[in-house]
Amino acid sequence: MSEGEKRGFFSRLTSGLRRSSEKLTSSVSAVFTKRKLDDEALEELEEILIAADLGAPAAARATARLARDRFDKEVTDEEIRTSLATTLSETLKPLEKPLDLGGAAKPEIVLFVGVNGSGKTTTLGKIAAALTRSGKKVLLVAGDTFRAAAVEQVSVWGERAGAPVEKRPIGADAAGLAFDAVDRARREGFDVVLVDTAGRLQTKTALMDELRKIIRVIGKVDPDAPHHAILVLDGTVGANAVSQAEAFLEAGGVTGVIMTKLDGTAKGGALVQVADRFKLPIHAIGVGEGIDDLQPFDADAFARALAGVGEA
Template structure:
C-alpha cells in the first residue's frame, strides 16, 4: 500500500471525525440544496464578513489575541511550574550555532521509502469512510443526488471552529483557519466538499514551510541526537530511519544512549538487527555521554555516514535530563565541534495538545532542530501537527503511521491535509 494509502486509512479516526463533522455541519444548517446549482448572488457580501457584534469573543482577525486553554503538563518530571509561551531563555549549555556552521547541506532528504504500489495507482480508500454521518442518513453518497449547501454565517463559523478545535488543531490555529475560510465567502452557500477543499488548502498552506526532510550534510559522520519523552517512539523512529538510510546506501551506527532501561537497549538491538546496522550499548546505569563518545569514535574510525544517538526521556527531574543531554553534547563536541548536527524531537501524536508543551520543554533542554511525529495512526488528534507547525515553525522531517519498518515517511503537507480532511490528494 502506498504511504498515502496507509496515512489515509490509519488517520481514520481524525479524518473520519472531521469528514463526518463537516458533512454534518453543512447538512444541519442546510436550507437549500443544489437542484439545479444556483450561482451565488452577484455580490452577497463584502470580502470582510459583516459579522454583527458577535456574542462570542473571537474576532476572525488572524492577529487578534485569543485565549488558549492551558494544555496538560508534558510527560516530564517538572520540579517547577511549566513555562508557557515562547522560549526566550538562553540555551542550557552554550552551544555553537548548528547547521549554519556546517558546510551547506546537500539537497538530500530521507531516502525514498519502499512503496509497493506503482506511481499513479489510486490510494486505497478506507473501508469505513463514507459520505459522512448525515450524508449517509440522508442517502447522499458521493455523486448521488443534490448537493447540500449551507449559508456560511456566524453560526456555521462557530461550529467549524469547534470542529477544528476538537481535532486538536488548537484554539488559535482553528480560529485563524476558520477566518481564512470565511474570507470572501461570508454569506454564501457552501457545500461540505467546498469546505473540505478550503480546509485542506489552509492546512497545506500552514504545513508547507515546515515540511522539510532531515537535511544530510557532507561531513561524516553526521551526528543525529534523538530526544523525546519515554514511549514517544524514539527507538522505533531510529530503527526506521536507520533502515531507510541503510537502504539508500548510507552506513549507520546507532548508540543506545538510554542506559537506564535494559529493555530500551534490547529494543534498539532488535531494530538494529532488522535494519542491519550496528548498535553500540553500555551496561545498564552507565554514563550515556561516554557511550556517545565511544560511538562517535567508532563511527569516525569506520567512516560511517551517520551516527544516531538514542537518549532517555525521563530522569529524576527536568534538571537531570537537561544535564544529561548537555553532557552528551559537551562530550561529543570534543570529537566533533559541530556535533550534534541534528537534534530530533520525537513526539507522539496521541498526546494531542500536550505535544505543544513537550516542544516548549525540549527546546529549553536541547537545541531541537526538527520534529518527527509518530503514531498518527489510530488517533483522533492528528490536527495537533497543524498547531505545531503554526506555533513553532520547526521543520517536520517525518511522520510515523505504524510499528513496521516502512511506516515512516517524509512529511508531505498536501497528502496530510487530504488525509486529515478525508479528501483524495
C-alpha cells in the first residue's frame, strides 16, 4: 500500500469510526483537562473505557499504563488518548491477519457464519469481487436455503463479481448443496469457494446443528475443509458480539473474524472485547457500504482512529 493509499485508508477509517471515537473522547475530555492522575481519576477513566465497550481487561491495562507513567502528575485528555491508542494497538497487533486465499488447497473453501443482519452476505460478495479482480476463479454458494432474499442477494453479488452461484430451491438441504458445490469446484478447477450460511442466532440449537452438519459434509469431499470459517460480526451490537463469537466458535470452528458496520455505530470498541476474549485473527473491517469499503485490518490505524489520535 502506497503512502497515499495509507493516508486515504486512515481517513476513511477515522470517518467510519467517528461515532465510536466521539463517544469515547468526549467522555475523556470532560473528565481530564489538566487534572492530576490520582486513584479517583483512574477509577473514573476505567469506567469510561468499559462504558465505551472496550471491556474490563483492556480498560484495566490502559489505566495501569497511565498509572505507571503519569501517576500523581497532571495529565491532559490528549495524553490519555495517545496512551490508550498504544494499549489498544498492543492488544490487537498480534491478531492482525489479512485473509490469505492463496494457499496450497484447491479449491480453498471459505465458510461465512454469523447472525442475520451482520453483513455476512455482503462481506462474502465484496471478497468475491476482490478475488475475481485479482484473477481467481470463484464459486459462490447460496447456502441460506431458508430465505429467498438471501439466495437473491448472493445471486446479485455473483453478477457484480462475475462469479457463478450454486443455489437450490428454498427449503432445500443446505448441507447437500454445500457438498455438491465443493464437488463441482474440484471438477471444474475453481480456486476458491465462498459458502454463505443461514443467519443463525446463537440461541437457535437446530440451526447451529445444521451448521455443524454443513461442516461435516464439506469434510467428506476434502478432509481439510473448510479451510477458513469466518465469523462476521455487526459492529453495532456492542458487547453482544462476545456471546455471538462464543457460540459460533463452539459450533463452527471459527478461524477468523471480520467486523462490519463500524461506520454507523458508537460501539466499535467491542472488537477489542472479542480480541481479548478469543484471540481470533482479525481479517478485515467494514467502514462503509461501497464495494471497496471492506479493508484489511490494521491494528495501529484502528487503535488511533478509535482513540481519536491523528495518523502516526
